[in-house]
Amino acid sequence: MIRKSSTTFKAPRSSRWVAGNQFELLENGEEFFPRVFNAIASAQQEVMLETFIVFEDEVGQQLHAALLAAARRGVEVHVLVDGFGSPDLSAGFVGSLVEEGVRFRIFDPGRRFLGQRLNPLRRMHRKIVVVDGELGFIGGINYSADHMADFGPEAKQDYAVAVRGPIVTQMRHFTREAVLGRPGRRQQHRQPQAPCQADAGSLPHAQAADAMFVTRDNHQHPSDIERHYRVALRSARHRAVIANAYFFPGYRFIREMRRAARRGVDVRLILQGRPDMPIARKAASMLYDHLLRAGVRIYEYCDRPLHGKVALVDDQWATVGSSNLDPLSLSLNLEANVIIRDRHFNAHLYRRLAHLIESSCREIEATPPGRFDGIRLLRGYVLFHLMRWFPAWAGWLPRHEPQIAVVGQTAPRASAESASGSDDASASA
Structure with a gap:
C-alpha cells in the first residue's frame, strides 16, 4: 500500500559556522560504501537515509541487507528515495524492508506514459546518511555499482565525506523531518522528535573544522x-x-x-x-x-x-555535496552540501x-x-x-506539488498522515 502526502518543506537552517567538526574525504564507492554499510551495521538507535538513486545491483543489495539487519535489531530505520532517480525498485526489494519495520518513502513517485517518466523536474537529489545522530555522510555518491572501479569504463569518479561533530545534529534534524514528511506549517508548534542520545546539540567537538550545512529548495x-x-x-x-x-x-x-x-x-x-x-x-x-x-x-x-x-x-x-553547477541543481532540484x-x-x-x-x-x-x-x-x-x-x-517551469509516498502500513503514528503541528518535510514545489 502506498499513501501520499503533499507538503511544503520549511526546515530550519543556520547560516552560521558551527565549530568543532571532523571531516574525512571519501573517494569513490571503494571508500564510501564500506564506511556507510559498517556504520549502519553498528547503529544502535536510528538510521536516516535519503538518496536520489538506489539500484538493485550488488551495491543496492548490500545496502538492502544492512538496512534489513538494522531494522531486525530494533533500530529505527527511515529511507527516502527519489521517484525519478529510483523508478524500478521491485516489490520484493521494498516490501521485505517494510515488513521488518523500515519506514520507506518515495519522493514524488511518477507514473509512466509509453515507458517514459514524466516527472523529471524538481527532484530530490540529496545524498545524506545520519546514524545514531553521531555520524553523518554527505556527498554525490548514489547506491549503484557504477560508483565502483570494477564497473568498467563507465565507473564514476565521485566524492563524499564522513562527518562527526555538532554539525551532524543539524543534518539529523533536517533529514529526519525530510524522511518523515511531517505536514505542519510552523516551527513554533513542532512536535518533539524521537529521542536520540547524541541529539539536541550535545555532540562533543570532534576536531577543529568549522562547518555549515547548506541546502537548496524551491x-x-x-x-x-x-x-x-x-x-x-x-x-x-x-x-x-x-x-x-x-x-x-x-x-x-x-x-x-x-x-x-x-x-x-x-x-x-x-x-x-x-x-x-x-x-x-x-x-x-x-x-x-x-x-x-x-x-x-x-x-x-x-x-x-x-x-x-x-x-x-x-x-x-x-x-562537498550533491549540487551540480547546472540549471537543474541550482534552480530546480533539492540539494544539500556541507561547507568546510x-x-x-x-x-x-x-x-x-x-x-x-x-x-x-x-x-x-x-x-x-x-x-x-x-x-x-x-x-x-x-x-x-x-x-x-x-x-x-x-520559476515558470512546472511547479507541481511533490508528494511523498509512504510504502506499506508500518509508518509510525508520527508519520505524514497523523503528525500534526510539526514542520513540513517534503520539498516545496
Missing part, C-alpha cells in the same frame, strides 16, 4: 548553495579549484569566476571529458572561450565519467584534485586570439542572456 532557500560558492569566489586571493560533473551555472557565478581569474587568482575548473551524458559536456564547452579568455584554466577528466561536486578556495574553504573551513581538509582535497589534474586530465586551450567566428560570437551572446535570466525563468 521555497525559502532557492539559491543558498550558489550564493556560498559566489561569496567564496569573491573573497578568493590565490587559488580556487572546482570539480563538477555538470557545469552550466548562471551569469553571476560565471562573472565571479572571471573576476577572480582577472585579479590573479589561479582558477581551475575540472569537468567531464568522458561524460555519462554527452549533452553535459556540450553545454559546458559552450562556455569555454568565455572563461579561458578571462584566465580560467579548464581541465577535462578523461579516465571515466566525473560525477563529483566538490570545490576549494584558498587554504581553508571547501565544499579547515586547513587540513582543504589541503587534502587539493592534493587529490591536483593528482586528478596531473594524472588523468587534459587542459583545454583557448581559441587563438584574432580568429573571428560569427557563430561563436552569436552563441556567446545568446548564452550570456540565457545564463543571466535562467533563475527567473525557472
